[in-house]
Amino acid sequence: MSDSESKRDNLFANPLGAVPSFVFDQAVVDVFPDMISRSVPGYETIISHTGELAARFVQPDTNCYDLGCSLGASTLAIGHSIEGRNATVVAVDNSAAMLEKCELILASDSATTAIELVNGDICDIDIHNASLVVMNFTLQFVPMEKRPGLLEKIYHGLNPGGCLIISEKLSFEPESLNKLLSELHHDFKRGQGYSDLEISQKRDSIENVLVPETLDTHIRRLRTCGFQSASPWFQCFNFCSLVAIK
Numbered sequence: 001m002s003d004s005e006s007k008r009d010n011l012f013a014n015p016l017g018a019v020p021s022f023v024f025d026q027a028v029v030d031v032f033p034d035m036i037s038r039s040v041p042g043y044e045t046i047i048s049h050t051g052e053l054a055a056r057f058v059q060p061d062t063n064c065y066d067l068g069c070s071l072g073a074s075t076l077a078i079g080h081s082i083e084g085r086n087a088t089v090v091a092v093d094n095s096a097a098m099l100e101k102c103e104l105i106l107a108s109d110s111a112t113t114a115i116e117l118v119n120g121d122i123c124d125i126d127i128h129n130a131s132l133v134v135m136n137f138t139l140q141f142v143p144m145e146k147r148p149g150l151l152e153k154i155y156h157g158l159n160p161g162g163c164l165i166i167s168e169k170l171s172f173e174p175e176s177l178n179k180l181l182s183e184l185h186h187d188f189k190r191g192q193g194y195s196d197l198e199i200s201q202k203r204d205s206i207e208n209v210l211v212p213e214t215l216d217t218h219i220r221r222l223r224t225c226g227f228q229s230a231s232p233w234f235q236c237f238n239f240c241s242l243v244a245i246k
């Protein structure tokens with residue numbers, strides 16, 4: 001998508017009084033590319049390397065899943081990297097507003113890889129014959145009690161040698177380290193033009209909606225599921241991308 005199609009995110013620029021809980025509604029969809037690129041350090045790097053990892057891992061005649069696809073940034077990075085392999089990208093999101101815009105973006109793109117859009121909950125969909133599963137900044141929104149079952153389902157849906165990419169905001173222990181990395185993230189956002197009011201209202205809005213976990217929790221859960229290996233391949237402040245191989 002070209003930058004000109006993305007409106008500037010000013011959703012939290014004015015005092016909101018009681019800040020409502022964050023939802024992926026039409027207002028967020030309208031500013032989403034600007035919001036995520038100015039809020040997540042390393043976002044563009046993670047998306048482009050998602051494509052590079054897809055090129056390495058996607059096998060002919062298999063499925064790739066982009067869970068929480070939003071406007072299809074990861075879907076398109078994968079799609080462009082695996083042209084001609086007769087693989088299908090299944091892109092899933094439970095926000096109708098996101099999927100509606102995603103469909104328009106995909107329709108105007110030149111990728112020839114088959115892409116199937118699914119409006120549904122990633123905890124409920126079937127995953128099978130997968131050589132790649134991607135969850136870029138989505139697991140953090142899944143209720144905590146559903147995360148182990150979702151990861152187990154992904155593990156079982158992956159073929160041997162298949163790859164899972166999980167990108168997340170992290171929490172840290174002890175709290176002093178958590179505070180430092182959170183402040184570095186807020187400095188990053190200030191550098192991207194967000195005001196202190198925008199930063200604090202967004203933080204209030206997202207609290208209890210985006211629930212981060214520690215890197216150790218992610219790695220231990222992946223190993224418990226059975227993944228042969230799991231490691232971060234990218235980290236900037238409190239944002240990380242992990243790769244796990246079945």
Ligand SMILES: C[S@@+](CC[C@H](N)C(=O)[O-])C[C@H]1O[C@@H](n2cnc3c(N)ncnc32)[C@H](O)[C@@H]1O
Nearest residue numbers: 024068070073093094095121122136137138141
């Ligand atoms: C931060 S966005 C993901 C960004 C996207 N992966 C990218 O890299 O541009 C999180 C997305 O996950 C979706 N989502 C959250 N929980 C979900 C669930 N349980 N099932 C399906 N989609 C979900 C939201 O609607 C939202 O579009």
